[in-house]
Amino acid sequence: MAQVVLQDIVKSYGSLYAVNHVSLTVDDGEFVALVGPSGCGKTTTLNLVAGLLPMTDGDIVIGDRIVTDLDPKDRDIAMVFQNYALYPNKTVYKNLAFPLQMRKLPKDEIDQKVRAAAKVLDIVPLLERRPRELSGGQQQRVALGRALVRDPRVFLMDEPLSNLDAKLRVQMRTEIKRFHQDLNATIIYVTHDQLEAVTMADKMAVMNKGFLQQYDTPKNVFDNPVNTFVASFIGSPAMSLVPLEVVQRGDQAVLTNEAGWELPLSAMNTRKALKATTNKVVLGARHSTIKLHKSETVGAVPARVYTVEPTGDITFVQAFVGEAVVIVSLDPTVIVRPDEDVWLEFDQERMHLFDGETTMALSAA
Ligand SMILES: Nc1ncnc2c1ncn2[C@@H]1O[C@H](COP(=O)(O)OP(=O)(O)O)[C@@H](O)[C@H]1O
Ligand SMILES: [Mg+2]
Incomplete structure (x- = not known):
């Protein structure tokens, strides 16, 4: 591999x-x-x-070769698509063997590669069937097998x-992993499915x-999203993002909104908030880092329950803080109702602060 x-x-x-202007390195x-x-x-x-499209600018390197100007067939890659594009009238064996026949490999070498790939993908018993006699998952495995025999x-x-x-x-997902x-x-x-990316990949772009x-x-992407886009795209349910204003009170920064409450920030979060390019910041918090209180609590901000969604193990509550929706997860034994007034306490160690103008994560350093 390369x-x-x-x-x-x-x-x-x-x-x-x-x-x-995308740059990234995928390690061998x-x-x-x-x-x-x-x-x-x-x-x-x-x-x-x-190599299926001409590139406007930049270079692509595979292994030790710049492949920018090479045809797809000379790049030593194998593709697997959403629709598996299997040959309907060929058996699984012939579907796997076909790309190798095209390369004019000797018959016994083809046979050996096809059987090896079939073994890896656990489709040996299916080799004599045709695609329509296979389930969707089996067809997808054959498509993977067809990529695999090419030894890309x-x-x-x-x-x-x-x-x-x-x-x-x-x-x-498990099988591809x-x-x-x-x-x-x-x-x-x-x-496009962030959960697939999170569960399968070594790295995600x-x-x-x-x-x-x-x-x-x-x-790292989950723990330290670089901006509000990544914060809201990765993780399900999404990280809640609350646009607020930052005000300095002596050495300490506090967050406020138009309702007039003030949330004092820890020393670390104060340093972050004061780095914002304007007085606008966005508070980000994942559902599991927020505590819901049913009565007024010091350090918690007022919110109003919008919906309550029991899922069995966890109940998700959506509540409005000003105009922003915040998602909190609760133990199902806690009962809250739509339109109830609640107070949300954000974990200062695990909250995120983003610049309201640039959307970038604010760092204390
Ligand atoms: N042949 C094309 N001509 C014009 N715009 C295109 C063409 N192919 C893709 N695009 C545009 O390029 C953008 C990226 O498309 P694509 O790479 O297919 O997105 P994704 O796979 O992430 O859904 C989209 O805005 C799409 O409309
Ligand atoms: Mg696409």
């Missing part, structure tokens, strides 16, 4: 930048997810790596699980509007 380097790559269609054997909302440039990025230096996958039902998607572990494969995996927003391990 390392893949995207060097300042650009793809524009007239004035629209589908991919806007790494599983990287390109994740972001529909239209953010994921597929375009993947197709540029594959990199696997490129574009939403390969999107056509499967929810249960099968979760199962195939296993596939990656067993083969030590370099994989670039496109998905979060994109928005053609720009790379953050490239790091799922844990």
